[in-house]
Amino acid sequence: MVKAVIFDLDGVIVDTAEWHYFAWKDLANSIGIDFSREFNEELKGISRMGSLEKILEHGGVAGKYSDEEKIELATVKNTNYVQLLTQMKPDDILPGIREFLEQLKDNNIKIGLASASKNAPAILDYLKLTDYFETVINPDEVAKGKPAPDIFLRAAENLSVPPSECIGIEDATAGIQAIKEAGMFAVGVGTKEVMVEAGADLVLESTTELDLKSIKREFLQ
Ligand code: B16
């Protein structure tokens, strides 16, 4: 039986990839690294420091910065990103998400958030969605980031629901891998081939297709 749904945030509830893109591009360009939209795709679901490491590697300067300097660089990016977030409004919620959250609430399904973003609580507030979530995991409080299952397992634990009765929803390959490692049913939002390859049990092209009845049907199969 489905007892809980655990959401990813960026790319599922709101499309922040574009906002991350501008903030990372500014930072990368300021230290002489080219930064494309295509490369930005590779950072989806990856933590802030993990993303910075990938960018430095991509620019061929992985060994050039000390740990302290890397923290400074990540802080510059985040300050920029947080400033962009102040423009975020409930209108930015991806289509179908609020309706799906209402459906879950009406059916007494528990709701959790497993986002790699440390800005998740602020984003939920800007979107006025905080009250739907019974647990929002702080990514700093789990040992390993996605694709490790830790963040999804912690959410299930906080909701007191066994992983086998949880659904995870993700837009990133690393996130789908994390859900499957956690022993949960994975709903992937995105391109069919990419999501199936990552291990998704059900693939939706868009968040407008989220519907409890159809998910339950697939879950039982
Ligand atoms: P922050 P998710 C992830 O969120 C994003 O997909 C990823 O691009 C970002 O680097 C990461 O959060 C960390 O975000 O810098 O705000 O802590 O997709 O797991 O909700």
Ligand code: MG
């Ligand atoms: Mg995501």
